Amino acid sequence: MKTILQKITNDASQSFACRVYQTPQFETNWHKHPEYELILILKGHGTVMIGDYVSDYSVNDLFFIAGNLPxxxxxxxxKMTGAALVIHFTNDCWGDGLLEMAEMKAIQSLLQKNNGLQLEKGLKKEIAESMQLMQRKKGFEKLMLLLQCLHQIGLSSQYKILTEDFTDAGHVVNPIIEKIIDFSFKHYQEKVTLEQVAAMANMSVPNFCRFFKKNIKKTYFDFLRDLRISHACKLLTTTTQPILDICYESGYKSWAHFSKQFKDVKQQTPSQFRKMYLP
Incomplete structure (x- = not known):
């Protein structure tokens, strides 16, 4: 995939960026940047892709994304408003040598991995509070808050690894795959065939399958499955719709197929998943 290389800018008074992005600046295509990213969702919900991971996101979700991870x-x-508090920083924004100190081992270990993480439980709450405080601070206090956040994440186990050591081949692959992803986001609730998407890429079906898997690290139908299950999860947790209706609304024509794929992705049935979120 030809990944968009996003340029992150800071003002001269700070070594890293901490700002709120809101619609339309919140919306981005498939992109990457050398900066690491902490992103706290403030408004809106939808689908997130990080490397080869696809799932839903909602308000208060908090992600850590390694540098150059698309x-x-x-x-x-x-028409929904999307907004997020985003911190962008490089692994040398504090100068040379700091991370070599013994006290920085947890941060150094965190930044050496090309991972995407979703923070959970108490860690998510603590980091979210620190990020919101960081937005209001300046200078030394702001930098210390960032180091404190990274230190806490590095020492914790309260996160889910979404993608691990993902290698992006985007700089050498035809950008048509971005068109395929955009099409899939718009049409995953409908019947989609390999012949249909292969024709969009002007490829034979076998060539398209190899092309897609090389770039997204999963088959096209696994990618489509993840989009559909993500949508089903959102409906299960935010509506009282019958599960059979959710099955059909998520793009499935068969309950058995939906139930099997849901369990493959979430390791539980749709009804078990919904019960986790009942008040």
Whole structure:
């Protein structure tokens, strides 16, 4: 995939960026940047792609994204307001040598991995509070808050690894795959065939399958499955719709197929998943 290389700018008074992005600046295509990213969702919900990971996101979700790890946050509804508090920093924004200190071992270990993480439980709450405080601080206090956040993440186990040591081949692959992803986001609730998407890429089906897997690290139908299950999860947790209706609304024509794929992705049935979120 030809990944968009996003340029992150800071003002001269700080070594890293901490700002709120809101619609339309919140919306981005599949992109990457050398800076590491901490992103706290403030408004909106939708689908997130980080490396080869696809799932849903909602308000208060908090992600850590390694430098040069491609990602994409896409709202479920075009007219919805999307907003996030985002921190961008490089691994040398504090100068040379700091991370070599023995006290920085946890941070050094965190930044050496090309991972995407979703923070959970108490860690998510603590980091979210620190990020919001960081937005209001300046200078030394702001930098110390960033180091404190990274230190806490590095020492914790309260996160889910979404993608691990993902290698992006985007700089050498035809950008048509971005068109395929955009099409899939718009049409995953409908019947989609390999012949249809291969024709969009002007390839034979076998060539398209190899092309897609090389870039996204999963088959096209696994990618489509993840989009559909992500949508189903959102409906299961935010509506009282019958599960059979959710099955059909998520692009499935068969309950048995939906149930099997849901369990393959979430390791539990749709009804078990919904019960986890009942008040």
């Amino acid at each position: 990602h994409w946050f896409r709202k479920n509804q075009p």
